[in-house]
Amino acid sequence: VSYNPIAELSSKQQAELPHEQSHEKIFRALKEKVDTINHETCDAGDENSFFVCDLGEVARLKHYWAKLLPRVTPFYAVKCNPNLEIIKRLASMSTNFDCASKSEIEKVLSCGVAPERIIYANPCKASSFIRFAAKNGVKKSTFDNVDELYKIQKYHPESELLLRIVTDDSSAQCRLSTKYGCKLDDVPVLLETVKELGLNLIGVSFHVGSGASDFSTVTQAVKDARDVFDIAESYGLPALKMLDVGGGYQFDTITEVAGVLNAALDHFFPQETHADVSFIAEPGRYFVATAFTLAATVIGKRNVSDKESMIYINDGVYGNMNCILFDHQEPTPRVLYHNDQFSYMDSNTSSKVPTEACKNRVSMWGPTCDGLDCVSSEFYMKYDLDVGDWVYFSDIGAYTCSAATPFNGFEQTVDIIFIDSAL
Numbered sequence: 218v219s220y221n222p223i224a225e226l227s228s229k230q231q232a233e234l235p236h237e238q239s240h241e242k243i244f245r246a247l248k249e250k251v252d253t254i255n256h257e258t259c260d261a262g263d264e265n266s267f268f269v270c271d272l273g274e275v276a277r278l279k280h281y282w283a284k285l286l287p288r289v290t291p292f293y294a295v296k297c298n299p300n301l302e303i304i305k306r307l308a309s310m311s312t313n314f315d316c317a318s319k320s321e322i323e324k325v326l327s328c329g330v331a332p333e334r335i336i337y338a339n340p341c342k343a344s345s346f347i348r349f350a351a352k353n354g355v356k357k358s359t360f361d362n363v364d365e366l367y368k369i370q371k372y373h374p375e376s377e378l379l380l381r382i383v384t385d386d387s388s389a390q391c392r393l394s395t396k397y398g399c400k401l402d403d404v405p406v407l408l409e410t411v412k413e414l415g416l417n418l419i420g421v422s423f424h425v426g427s428g429a430s431d432f433s434t435v436t437q438a439v440k441d442a443r444d445v446f447d448i449a450e451s452y453g454l455p456a457l458k459m460l461d462v463g464g465g466y467q468f469d470t471i472t473e474v475a476g477v478l479n480a481a482l483d484h485f486f487p488q489e490t491h492a493d494v495s496f497i498a499e500p501g502r503y504f505v506a507t508a509f510t511l512a513a514t515v516i517g518k519r520n521v522s523d524k525e526s527m528i529y530i531n532d533g534v535y536g537n538m539n540c541i542l543f544d545h546q547e548p549t550p551r552v553l554y555h556n557d558q559f560s561y562m563d564s565n566t567s568s569k570v571p572t573e574a575c576k577n578r579v580s581m582w583g584p585t586c587d588g589l590d591c592v593s594s595e596f597y598m599k600y601d602l603d604v605g606d607w608v609y610f611s612d613i614g615a616y617t618c619s620a621a622t623p624f625n626g627f628e629q630t631v632d633i634i635f636i637d638s639a640l
């Protein structure tokens with residue numbers, strides 16, 4: 218089944234990443250749930266879309282990270298998917314957490330995670346949120362401007378600060394340096410302010426953007442970070458001891474990026490001279506994207522021609538597939554049930570281009586009345602889908618349920634069935 222990227226690893230890599238029956242367990246869970254739903258009699262909303270989450274995949278990805286990036290401790294970016302089961306599973310595997318707000322911090326603390334394991338990685342924080350972090354013992358946070366330093370000095374002077382620097386993220390799908398990050402030219406004034414206010418600068422952070430295609434930006438960012446370490450020393454500040462290499466890591470490119478990152482760390486922060494420096498990262502999508510599968514049912518259909526139809530499903534861009542608008546994702550619809558026939562582990566039920574097997578052209582739409590709510594403008598399906606059929610989308614755990622809206626009255630009660638393919 219093509220949706221599980223682990224299948225694309227070499228056999229040697231697969232042996233290091235034992236995964237058992239993951240697809241079968243996912244499909245079994247999808248089937249069990251759909252089989253309980255009778256479209257003729259169910260209560261309103263009983264047939265809502267739902268996820269299957271494989272916590273075993275999350276665990277495998279954590280092991281894989283430790284193999285590929287042994288010097289780098291991951292702080293999971295909660296914003297990506299703030300589900301409690303995910304947080305608990307990662308916490309139990311010595312993963313730490315990147316929180317962007319008060320409620321994310323609250324959520325992680327509620328799972329019994331110590332505040333030292335949290336970085337408040339938002340360079341512009343509300344004063345009340347800074348006070349909340351102070352009260353709850355969350356000391357690590359990022360900043361990139363002078364005004365933030367004054368707030369921190371006033372409300373949380375015990376903070377352990379990381380200076381976020383700008384990166385070249387021009388090749389990234391989701392760019393972040395347009396919004397955050399201090400230019401290297403502005404570093405001196407920030408360091409002077411840190412010194413003047415008596416604050417505790419412990420390191421540097423960066424984020425090269427998500428979905429980047431040019432990984433040389435990682436090398437440049439590590440080099441820039443090292444420059445900031447050196448400049449801080451020249452300002453007489455205590456030696457910096459932490460480098461945060463941000464997020465943007467994805468399963469399909471992690472081996473390549475890890476190679477580049479490890480080489481850059483070894484070059485600019487060699488063990489011999491920088492043994493005291495710890496390295497952290499803020500991966501979000503890496504840990505959850507491939508762990509989630511979403512199932513939705515066909516609620517409407519309009520025939521456009523003999524071989525073309527508009528298919529309306531009960532999830533869309535205002536719901537769990539907001540990733541299409543916000544995160545540049547292009548989820549692939551595949552057939553789960555057609556005319557009550559279950560497509561067991563058949564990943565060849567759709568194609569982006571017409572093929573011998575997939576000839577039925579569809580555009581796929583979400584349930585709201587907005588014309589923007591288009592899941593896919595052109596796809597070719599193996600079957601001529603009907604109302605009551607089910608489709609599924611793989612690799613859909615990142616930036617999906619975390620930003621779903623109740624627009625048009627479609628309340629988002631995120632229904633997730635958890636399985637563990639590692640058991």
Ligand code: PLP
Pocket residue numbers: 294297315338339393424426427428463464465466499500501502503615
């Ligand atoms: N860290 C910060 C500061 C971010 O803004 C983001 C995403 O916006 C992340 C980490 C996680 O990025 P990703 O999910 O691409 O790994």
